[in-house]
Amino acid sequence: MSLRIVVTVKYVPDATGDRHFADDLTVDRDDVDGLLSELDEYAVEQALQISENSDDDVEITVLTVGPEDAKDALRKALSMGADKAIHVEDDDLHGTDVIGTSLVLAKAIEKAGYDLVVSGMASTDGTAGVVPALLAERLGVPQVTLLSEVSVEDGVVRGRRDGDTASEQLEASLPAVVSVTDQSGEARYPSFKGIMAAKKKPVESWDLEDLEIEADEVGLEGAWTKVEAAAERPARTAGTIVKDEGEGGKQLAEFLAGQKFI
Amino acid sequence: MAEVLVYVDHVDGAVRKPTLELLTLARRIGEPVAVALGAGAEATAATLGEHGAVKVLTHDAPEYADYLVVPKVDALQAAYEAVSPAAVLVPSSAEGKEIAARLAVRIGSGIITDAVDLEAGDEGPVATQSVFAASFTTKSRVSKGTPVITVKPNSAPVEAAAAAGAVEALNVSFSEKATGTKVTARTPRESTGRPELTEAAIVVSGGRGVNGAENFAIIEALADSLGAAVGASRAAVDAGWYPHSNQVGQTGKSVSPQLYIASGISGAIQHRAGMQTSKTIVAINKDAEAPIFDLVDYGVVGDLFEVVPQLTEEIKSRKG
Numbered sequence: 001m002s003l004r005i006v007v008t009v010k011y012v013p014d015a016t017g018d019r020h021f022a023d024d025l026t027v028d029r030d031d032v033d034g035l036l037s038e039l040d041e042y043a044v045e046q047a048l049q050i051s052e053n054s055d056d057d058v059e060i061t062v063l064t065v066g067p068e069d070a071k072d073a074l075r076k077a078l079s080m081g082a083d084k085a086i087h088v089e090d091d092d093l094h095g096t097d098v099i100g101t102s103l104v105l106a107k108a109i110e111k112a113g114y115d116l117v118v119s120g121m122a123s124t125d126g127t128a129g130v131v132p133a134l135l136a137e138r139l140g141v142p143q144v145t146l147l148s149e150v151s152v153e154d155g156v157v158r159g160r161r162d163g164d165t166a167s168e169q170l171e172a173s174l175p176a177v178v179s180v181t182d183q184s185g186e187a188r189y190p191s192f193k194g195i196m197a198a199k200k201k202p203v204e205s206w207d208l209e210d211l212e213i214e215a216d217e218v219g220l221e222g223a224w225t226k227v228e229a230a231a232e233r234p235a236r237t238a239g240t241i242v243k244d245e246g247e248g249g250k251q252l253a254e255f256l257a258g259q260k261f262i
Numbered sequence: 263m264a265e266v267l268v269y270v271d272h273v274d275g276a277v278r279k280p281t282l283e284l285l286t287l288a289r290r291i292g293e294p295v296a297v298a299l300g301a302g303a304e305a306t307a308a309t310l311g312e313h314g315a316v317k318v319l320t321h322d323a324p325e326y327a328d329y330l331v332v333p334k335v336d337a338l339q340a341a342y343e344a345v346s347p348a349a350v351l352v353p354s355s356a357e358g359k360e361i362a363a364r365l366a367v368r369i370g371s372g373i374i375t376d377a378v379d380l381e382a383g384d385e386g387p388v389a390t391q392s393v394f395a396a397s398f399t400t401k402s403r404v405s406k407g408t409p410v411i412t413v414k415p416n417s418a419p420v421e422a423a424a425a426a427g428a429v430e431a432l433n434v435s436f437s438e439k440a441t442g443t444k445v446t447a448r449t450p451r452e453s454t455g456r457p458e459l460t461e462a463a464i465v466v467s468g469g470r471g472v473n474g475a476e477n478f479a480i481i482e483a484l485a486d487s488l489g490a491a492v493g494a495s496r497a498a499v500d501a502g503w504y505p506h507s508n509q510v511g512q513t514g515k516s517v518s519p520q521l522y523i524a525s526g527i528s529g530a531i532q533h534r535a536g537m538q539t540s541k542t543i544v545a546i547n548k549d550a551e552a553p554i555f556d557l558v559d560y561g562v563v564g565d566l567f568e569v570v571p572q573l574t575e576e577i578k579s580r581k582g
């Protein structure tokens with residue numbers, strides 16, 4: 001038996017950098033360093049663990065839709081241990097929103113061939129957390145999302161979803177789309193050997209034509225949503241800061257009373 | 263007036279507060295028609311009517327509890343087809359966002375997630391979002407199809423507005439995919455008796471500085487003196503001191519209370535992402551250089567083990 005896993009990974013601007021918008025109100029990717037979204041490292045990690053715990057012949061493909069530099073994200077995932085990579089890149093993709101991104105990812109996943117898709121819980125820039133559900137909808141397969149624990153056995157994926165009101169055990173037959181949270185277990189660091197090996201692993205490049213997607217279905221023009229304005233949040237006015245010299249708690253209570261919280 | 267579909271989040275008929283906030287927003291753009299699914303659906307109608315729902319479409323079936331997400335998407339789609347609304351509003355819970363997104367693809371519409379405000383506009387509703395860890399505010403609209411918008415808790419006041427709240431049975435036939443993901447077991451979260459984190463008016467959070475699960479009693483005591491919910495930083499959660507369901511931040515809950523009190527929390531960007539839109543922010547930290555102090559309205563540089571108990575005592579004595 002063989003098991004083909006596709007892990008979707010996003011290249012994002014560093015959250016600790018000074019992120020902002022470009023003139024066309026898309027995310028500015030020039031002034032802030034990019035990297036593999038930390039939340040997608042958990043997806044790569046779980047794919048690797050599924051592979052390590054499997055008797056099947058597992059092949060892990062990492063897939064990204066993003067600009068030229070997004071190759072860095074693929075390299076990182078390859079150096080963690082994924083087998084090969086696919087980079088969907090096309091000038092017409094600039095400004096694509098979640099609906100469009102899910103279309104491109106779904107077509108690429110179908111073209112690559114898959115039994116299991118593993119995604120992160122959310123991208124650290126857009127933070128919508130909806131792409132995995134959208135992929136399940138588009139691919140017509142079960143969604144088993146937001147898992148803090150996941151396993152695959154005999155063509156069945158099982159996992160635990162810790163929701164707002166309950167913790168649920170879920171089960172679905174493959175093919176399926178799963179997403180994993182940052183509670184699923186620390187992601188491994190690439191080893192020196194892994195980094196060297198990654199340089200030799202294949203990275204395929206596809207464009208919209210390869211996926212039979214028309215340019216007007218994606219990009220800023222084709223987007224299903226329009227950002228009309230973006231403004232930096234005004235800096236909070238400097239607050240009062242006191243040093244505790246034995247009365248700090250009481251001073252704070254006085255402040256809270258003044259604000260009518262007590 | 264155009265109808266606006268509002269997806270109801272309820273527990274056995276008890277409507278959760280974010281849904282009532284959605285009704286306030288829905289009334290700005292049209293006439294709210296609510297969709298309530300699962301056990302207790304009909305029992306939601308009275309409350310929804312009091313807050314402006316003209317109609318409440320209801321349906322119950324075991325599928326809603328036994329299978330993940332898709333049965334609810336099928337039902338919301340049935341409601342969409344029955345009503346042809348001007349917009350669809352869904353609470354921004356993890357599940358709410360998934361339901362909304364799948365509906366959007368099915369009906370060929372765009373989606374906006376995690377709106378914090380909503381107004382009517384010439385070209386359809388305009389949603390405000392808070393992005394990049396709340397350092398930017400954007401205004402967006404859906405430009406294709408019927409707007410599907412998910413809205414975060416605490417984005418609007420709950421307002422009484424009497425309407426009929428007439429119950430109508432919704433006809434739902436489940437798709438073949440509805441039973442794809444089975445829920446094989448469910449363990450409800452134990453109630454602490456404290457307010458729900460995302461809905462609370464006051465949140466009291468502890469971080470690595472709390473230094474141990476047993477010390478969270480100090481944070482809880484402060485929370486209880488104010489009738490607040492308890493939050494935790496990821497460092498405190500990862501250390502096993504407090505449950506993940508209480509984590510505030512990018513990968514935890516996003517809160518926007520009237521008052522947020524951070525104790526022993528440094529204020530990393532991922533933590534700020536989940537609390538920066540709080541109205542009043544207060545911090546207690548022994549490091550005067552901690553980034554959390556950049557956000558505060560009032561900060562105390564000091565040892566939380568001294569300051570927090572004193573604060574709690576003072577609140578109790580003032581409240582009498």
Ligand SMILES: Cc1cc2nc3c(=O)[nH]c(=O)nc-3n(C[C@H](O)[C@H](O)[C@H](O)COP(=O)(O)OP(=O)(O)OC[C@H]3O[C@@H](n4cnc5c(N)ncnc54)[C@H](O)[C@@H]3O)c2cc1C
Binds near residue numbers: 468496510567
């Ligand atoms: C992808 C990703 C997602 C993340 N998601 C989240 C998230 O959702 N939520 C989140 O919180 N973090 C998140 N983080 C982690 C985040 O980067 C920080 O590591 C975390 O917020 C730190 O928690 P902390 O402030 O409690 O700990 P620290 O940064 O260690 O700060 C502890 C603070 O306590 C103070 N202190 C210590 N002792 C005392 C005392 N006795 N009295 C007073 N003050 C004291 C110290 O001065 C210090 O400022 C995420 C990180 C990544 C990479």
Ligand SMILES: Nc1ncnc2c1ncn2[C@@H]1O[C@H](COP(=O)(O)O)[C@@H](O)[C@H]1O
Binds near residue numbers: 066127129131
């Ligand atoms: N451009 C992209 N390329 C590859 N994967 C993506 C992309 N955008 C989103 N994803 C995947 O979808 C998950 C959720 O993203 P989002 O819905 O944007 O928050 C991420 O963790 C990724 O696994």
